[in-house]
Amino acid sequence: MSALDRVFRGRGLGQERPLAAIIAGLWRNGEQGVWYDVEAHRDTWNSVGTELLTGAWTFSPGISGNSSAMAFASSTNGAAAMPISAVSGKVYKVTFEITSYTSGSPQVIIGQGVGVPIPTPASLGARELTVTAGSVDGIFRIYAGVVGVGGTYSIRNLSVKEWTGQSLCSLYQDTAGTLPAPMPGQGQVDPPVGLLLDRRLAASTANIASGAAWSALNSTVSSATLPSTATSTASSGVFGFTIAGFFNASRINKWWAVDVQWSGNSGGGSVVAQCGNTYTTLGSSTTGTITFYVYPTTASAVAIYTVSSAVGQQLTVGMVSIRERPGNHAFQATTTSRPTLSARYNICTSTENVAAWTKVNGDTGSVPVITPDAGLAPNGTMTADRCVMERGSGNTSAAFSLVYTGGNFSIATQSIRSVWLKSYSGAPQSVLLYDGSQAVGRVVSVTADWQQFFVIGGTASTGTSLVIGTRGGDPGTYYASGGQQSLDLLVWGIDIRAANDGVGLPPYQRVVDASTYDTVGFPLYLRFDGVDDWLQTGNVDFSGTDVVTMATAYRKLSDAAVGEIFALSGNPTTSSGTFGFYTPESANGTAAAVFFARGASSIISGQRLGAAPISCVAGGWVSISMPYMRYGINQGSSLTSSAATGGGNFGNYPLYIGRRSGTSFPFNGRLYSLIIRGTATPDATIAQVERHLNQKARIY
Amino acid sequence: MTIWTHRTIIVPDAVVVPARMACEALAGSGGSGMYTVPLSPTGELPVTHWVSSGVIDQDFAALLPTKAYSPETDSWVTEQSNSSILEDLCTQAGVPYEVISQVLLLSDISTQSAEEALSRLGLKLVQSNEG
Numbered sequence: 001m002s003a004l005d006r007v008f009r010g011r012g013l014g015q016e017r018p019l020a021a022i023i024a025g026l027w028r029n030g031e032q033g034v035w036y037d038v039e040a041h042r043d044t045w046n047s048v049g050t051e052l053l054t055g056a057w058t059f060s061p062g063i064s065g066n067s068s069a070m071a072f073a074s075s076t077n078g079a080a081a082m083p084i085s086a087v088s089g090k091v092y093k094v095t096f097e098i099t100s101y102t103s104g105s106p107q108v109i110i111g112q113g114v115g116v117p118i119p120t121p122a123s124l125g126a127r128e129l130t131v132t133a134g135s136v137d138g139i140f141r142i143y144a145g146v147v148g149v150g151g152t153y154s155i156r157n158l159s160v161k162e163w164t165g166q167s168l169c170s171l172y173q174d175t176a177g178t179l180p181a182p183m184p185g186q187g188q189v190d191p192p193v194g195l196l197l198d199r200r201l202a203a204s205t206a207n208i209a210s211g212a213a214w215s216a217l218n219s220t221v222s223s224a225t226l227p228s229t230a231t232s233t234a235s236s237g238v239f240g241f242t243i244a245g246f247f248n249a250s251r252i253n254k255w256w257a258v259d260v261q262w263s264g265n266s267g268g269g270s271v272v273a274q275c276g277n278t279y280t281t282l283g284s285s286t287t288g289t290i291t292f293y294v295y296p297t298t299a300s301a302v303a304i305y306t307v308s309s310a311v312g313q314q315l316t317v318g319m320v321s322i323r324e325r326p327g328n329h330a331f332q333a334t335t336t337s338r339p340t341l342s343a344r345y346n347i348c349t350s351t352e353n354v355a356a357w358t359k360v361n362g363d364t365g366s367v368p369v370i371t372p373d374a375g376l377a378p379n380g381t382m383t384a385d386r387c388v389m390e391r392g393s394g395n396t397s398a399a400f401s402l403v404y405t406g407g408n409f410s411i412a413t414q415s416i417r418s419v420w421l422k423s424y425s426g427a428p429q430s431v432l433l434y435d436g437s438q439a440v441g442r443v444v445s446v447t448a449d450w451q452q453f454f455v456i457g458g459t460a461s462t463g464t465s466l467v468i469g470t471r472g473g474d475p476g477t478y479y480a481s482g483g484q485q486s487l488d489l490l491v492w493g494i495d496i497r498a499a500n501d502g503v504g505l506p507p508y509q510r511v512v513d514a515s516t517y518d519t520v521g522f523p524l525y526l527r528f529d530g531v532d533d534w535l536q537t538g539n540v541d542f543s544g545t546d547v548v549t550m551a552t553a554y555r556k557l558s559d560a561a562v563g564e565i566f567a568l569s570g571n572p573t574t575s576s577g578t579f580g581f582y583t584p585e586s587a588n589g590t591a592a593a594v595f596f597a598r599g600a601s602s603i604i605s606g607q608r609l610g611a612a613p614i615s616c617v618a619g620g621w622v623s624i625s626m627p628y629m630r631y632g633i634n635q636g637s638s639l640t641s642s643a644a645t646g647g648g649n650f651g652n653y654p655l656y657i658g659r660r661s662g663t664s665f666p667f668n669g670r671l672y673s674l675i676i677r678g679t680a681t682p683d684a685t686i687a688q689v690e691r692h693l694n695q696k697a698r699i700y
Numbered sequence: 701m702t703i704w705t706h707r708t709i710i711v712p713d714a715v716v717v718p719a720r721m722a723c724e725a726l727a728g729s730g731g732s733g734m735y736t737v738p739l740s741p742t743g744e745l746p747v748t749h750w751v752s753s754g755v756i757d758q759d760f761a762a763l764l765p766t767k768a769y770s771p772e773t774d775s776w777v778t779e780q781s782n783s784s785i786l787e788d789l790c791t792q793a794g795v796p797y798e799v800i801s802q803v804l805l806l807s808d809i810s811t812q813s814a815e816e817a818l819s820r821l822g823l824k825l826v827q828s829n830e831g
Contacts, residue, residue, distance in 0.1 A: 175729070179702055189704045192755045279728070334733040336707075336754030410815060531753045531814040531825070532737045561827055587827050663736060664828045 052084040052092070052160040053140065063144060071154040072104065074144035084140045084160060086110050086133040094129040096158040104151015109141045110134065110160075116504040119691055119700070120635060121153055128695060132506050132521035170197040171341060175331045176280040177293035184342050184524070185517040192338035193526060196330040196535065197293060208251075209302070209322040214241040217305055219315075229264060229316040232308040238272075240305030240315050247276035247296045253538055254295070255325040260304060261289045264316030269307040271315065275322075276300045293325060295538060328537035330657055339526040339533045339658060339671070343519040345502060346495045346509035347407030347415075347464075352377070353512075354385035354403055354491050363399035364392025368469065370403070375490040378420055378450045384492040386424050389469045391485045397473035401487075404436075406465025407496055410557055410668075413613050414499040417455040417466040418507065421446045422490040432475070432483035434467050441467075443475050443482035446489060452507060456499070464496055498613055501555070502698045523672060523697050530558055530668025534659030540568065542650035542678045546625035548579050548597065549681040551689045553672035553697035555615040556583045559590055563667035566674060569653035570661030576600045577651030579622060580660075583667070584612070592616055593633045599624035599645025606631060606639040612669075615699040619690040621681060624648060630683070634700050635690065650678065672697035704755035707764065708817040710808040711735050716750045719803045725793040727760060743824035751823075753814035763789070767810040776810070776820070 053067050060078020065071050070080060086092065094108050094116075101122050107115035110133040118127060140160055145151035171181035172195040181191040211225060219230040219239040232239040260273055260282055271282040276296025282288060302322070306315050332338045350356035359368045366389070374386035389401035409415070415435075423429050426448045434441025438458025444451075455466060468491065473481030495508045502523065511517040528534070542548065554565055567580030575598070582594040585607060592610025595618065596603050604627050610616065620631020620638065624645040632638040657674065659666045673693045681689075694700060711719045716735050723731035735750035763786045767776045783801070790797040810817050818824065 173702065173704075189706060189755055192704060333729045334752075335727070335730040335756050336709075336734060336752040338754060340755065410813075529753060529814060531751060533754065561825060662733070666737070 050161060052086070052162070053082055053158060055082045055084065057082050060144070062150060065154075067158045069099075069154070069156045070142075070158060072106070072144045072150075073152050074104075074150035076150045077143050077145045077148065078150065079141040079143045081139050081141045083138050084110070086138060086140070092131050092133060093161050094131050094159070095127065095161075096155045097126050098124050098153060099156050100124065100154045102152040104145035104149070104153055106145060106151055106153065107143050109143070111137050111139065115143070119694065123687070125688075128692070131504075134506075171195070172197065172293075173338075175293075175295075175333045176278070178280065178282075178290060181341050183519060184340075185344070185515070185519045187516050189515055190340040190342040190344070190527070192335060192340050193535075194332050194335070194338045195293060197325070198327045198329055205324045205326070207321045207323050209246075209320045212243055212246075212320075214243055217242040217303055218308065226320060227263075227316065227318040229314050232267075232311055232313040232315075234308055235310050237308055238305040239308045239313065240271075240303060241317060242274075242301050242303035242305070244301045245299070246302035248299050252276055252296045252299050255327065255329055255538070256294050256296075257291060257321075257323045257325045258294055259289070259291050259319065259321040261318040261320075262304070262316060263287045263318050264314055265306060266315075267306060267309055267313040269309070271304065271306045274301060274303040274305070276302075293329070295329075295331065328540045328655065330535040330537050330655070332533075332535050334532075337532045337534060337662075339528045339535065341524060342527045342670075343522040343524050344509075344511070344514075344517055345497045345505060345522055346511050346517070347409065348405055348494050348496050349407070349511050349513050350405065351494050351509075351511045352383045352385075352492055354387055357403050357405040357494075359403050361401045362394075363396070363472075364394035365399050365401035365470075366390040366392065368401055368403050375422070375424065377490075377492045378452075384420075384422070384490040387468075387487070387489045387491045389487040389489075391470040391472060391483070393485075395472040397471060397478060397481055400469065400471035402432075402467050402469035402471065403491070404465050404467035405494060406435075406437075406463065408463050409498065409613070410462070411559075411612050412460040412462050413464075414458065414460045415464040415496050416499045417464065417496045418452050418494070419466055419468060419491065420450055420452050420493040420508070421468070422450045422492075423448050424488045424490050429487055429489065430482065430484045431487060431489065432467070432469055432471055432481070434480045435465055436467055436480060437461055437463055437465060439479050441479035441482075450490075450492075452493070466494060466496060500613065500615065502615070503700055504698055525555070525670035525672045525697075527670055528658040528667045530561070530563065530666050532659070532666060534662050534666065535657040536662060537655040537657075539652050540655050541652040542568065542577070543652050544649065545678045546647075546649045547621060547623045547678070547680045548650060549621040549675075549677040549679065549686060550579075550581070550595070550631075551617070551619040551673070551675045551686060551693055552581065553615075553617045553693040553699060554583070555670040555672075555699075556592060556610070556612045556668070557670070558668035559584045559588055559612045561587050561668070562589070562665040563669065564656070564658075564660045564665040565667050565671065566655060566657045566676075567660060568655055569651060570656060570663075572596075572660070573598060573603060575651065575653070576646070577624065577648055578653065579650065581618070582665075583616075583669070593618050593631075595620060595622070595629065595631045597622040597624050597629065597645065597650075599627065600648040601646025602644055604629050604641050604643040604645050606641050608633045608636070608639060615670075615697070617690050617694045617697065617699050619686045619693075621686065623680075624650065635687070635694075672699075703758040705758045705761045706753075706755050706811055706813075707761055707766070708751065708753040708808075708810055708812055708814050709735075709764070710739065710749050710751045710817060710821065710823070711803065712749055712806050713747050715803045715806055718799050719750075719807070722790075722795050722800050722803065725795045726789055727757075730757075738826040739818065739823040740826050741822055741824065743827055745826060747826055749821075749823055751814060751818070753817075764809050765804055767808060 062074030277298035470483030475482030572578035596605035
């Protein structure tokens with residue numbers, strides 16, 4: 001059962017029901033919900049996942065118990081520890097319940113990975129963390145508190161399983177849903193997303209094409225019902241099967257799942273399916289089976305046909321199934337206007353290929369000599385490059401031998417720079433690390449063991465780099481001086497990312513190029529380019545309610561122009577019964593969040609500030625009849641408003657995501673999740689949903 | 701399997717109508733709704749150009765003359781595309797090739813991001829005053 005299932009299981013409806021039935025109930029009761037979760041593109045849940053906490057616990061002083069019930073009363077940051085079988089880089093699901101809390105900032109670590117803080121421990125109840133295993137020492141640890149400070153709290157029902165996630169939606173590259181969006185970073189351009197199909201609304205409706213009588217289209221047919229063979233009666237044009245007026249007024253403006261199976265295509269041309277005013281190319285093979293999705297908006301026929309180049313050509317169709325796919329699935333027909341699915345955080349490329357970096361030398365310094373794949377890297381692969389740098393006798397800053405690489409952000413950003421270094425010779429070496437554009441650097445001591453060194457600081461900038469090597473001058477007075485005269489190093493895994501981009505993410509992301517990079521442990525997001533990317537749904541009927549609950553996780557990457565993340569209606573500030581979300585609210589504005597709603601006459605809204613780049617999880621609700629609004633970002637204090645709205649209920653409009661009405665205010669940034677629910681939701685539940693979204697987006 | 705590639709296409713206002721019609725005729729629904737983002741040197745009206753930026757089918761991208769940076773000349777040069785294939789497609793789609801070739805001649809097509817392309821050409825998004 002997913003965390004979202006637990007959150008909404010019966011909440012607000014007073015009884016226990018599984019989520020799918022709750023959604024069905026929402027439709028029947030006139031409430032509407034829209035749920036999009038980019039994170040859900042991962043694997044499906046393994047409902048019987050193997051429990052990894054099967055060994056014996058060892059406890060630091062002040063900690064006792066077992067997986068079922070464990071108490072922390074430690075004055076230092078001791079841990080409860082158990083050996084587990086974990087793979088470095090793999091993601092694990094850690095679940096438990098906090099039953100009491102007094103003090104401490106507990107966190108969880110698998111192997112020697114990055115500690116994942118337990119968010120808001122003072123809020124008792126269930127927790128679900130996704131934790132990436134670090135370089136393996138094979139031990140799961142849960143700490144009492146941070147370094148030097150303990151903690152007092154208790155937990156129960158602690159579980160660690162291999163993480164696989166519930167697919168809440170299917171992502172497709174095209175609006176017809178024939179091309180699934182692959183996992184990004186796998187050697188192709190980050191896939192465009194033309195259709196977000198909510199998988200929880202399964203196609204269990206009746207096949208309205210079952211037993212239908214098909215007419216001949218420029219052909220003769222062997223049978224009025226399928227299976228049937230159409231034989232072309234003309235040497236040009238199209239031929240096949242059709243049913244006039246099939247997509248009538250009651251069938252348009254809805255989503256349909258269409259299955260077509262054909263077993264004969266003598267002409268070899270593309271087989272096309274017309275559903276109302278939508279045309280989907282199925283393929284040109286002799287036989288084929290395909291499922292696709294259509295959203296016809298104009299009443300018209302259904303037809304299956306191909307191009308005729310001679311009389312007597314034949315097309316044999318075995319089956320056509322047309323089932324309604326309830327729900328308001330987001331789509332984008334224009335290929336250049338589709339957001340892209342991505343998980344890129346490290347702005348460098350060739351992160352394990354030092355030969356591709358820039359090599360420079362000055363005065364008595366020599367050009368660095370790179371030997372690729374000369375040593376075992378921290379991840380156990382033979383991908384660490386040997387780097388020999390000689391400064392020579394020069395002792396001014398003009399004498400240097402350096403390697404470097406970097407990248408650019410779309411907006412001035414503070415960055416975290418890191419690289420793994422190890423002495424090739426085995427002897428300790430002092431090495432200079434710095435960012436030339438940021439006037440920040442340090443001299444580090446490299447040993448015979450791998451260490452990940454960080455250079456943090458400097459002002460926000462669009463360009464940043466990490467320089468490694470040796471340079472003359474006084475390291476005490478100049479950030480870019482230092483390092484011993486001769487260096488012989490193994491270098492691996494450079495990583496430069498925004499300082500405020502994600503919490504608890506793996507500290508290194510391998511990037512070969514813009515299309516090829518590791519994604520495990522890195523939250524997925526849809527990237528909206530701030531120019532022309534957007535999605536829309538069909539009309540979502542909120543007319544039965546005056547209350548809307550929303551929760552969304554996103555990252556704002558520009559303040560240059562108004563960005564609308566979502567809005568009900570293409571005219572949300574002038575139409576009645578609308579709501580929406582801006583970031584920023586104006587050109588050169590700094591609002592991190594503006595949630596607004598409009599009743600019959602006026603707008604109620606609230607703003608939270610935060611200049612780009614900034615990541616947020618926003619959650620709250622609004623009633624235009626009360627009127628009242630309450631929402632917050634990043635678990636901060638809630639903003640409330642009682643501004644008059646003119647009352648009424650919300651309307652029946654399309655939901656636009658990423659750009660108002662598809663024509664203005666393009667959002668520049670990332671969208672991780674979006675949940676909209678047309679009913680009141682308890683504040684505690686909203687907070688739980690926000691925690692759920694944050695666990696996926698890793699924003700705080 | 702569709703192979704996608706990124707293009708930023710900037711079209712002068714004078715030819716945006718035939719550009720939109722041609723894209724829809726040649727690329728179907730995927731080519732509809734293009735060039736809807738207005739540009740100008742000042743970011744204010746009047747609009748001088750329109751832009752679409754995103755991924756397109758690599759086969760289609762190969763038909764578009766694309767600008768690339770030449771280090772030798774320190775300038776942006778246009779790489780030639782297969783005009784004969786494009787002419788055939790125009791004929792099949794009923795789109796006058798001479799109109800398309802003129803649109804392509806006046807347009808700026810590159811692999812840059814929209815921000816980079818706009819910066820190179822000295823153009824800005826035209827902002828709406830509505831809030």
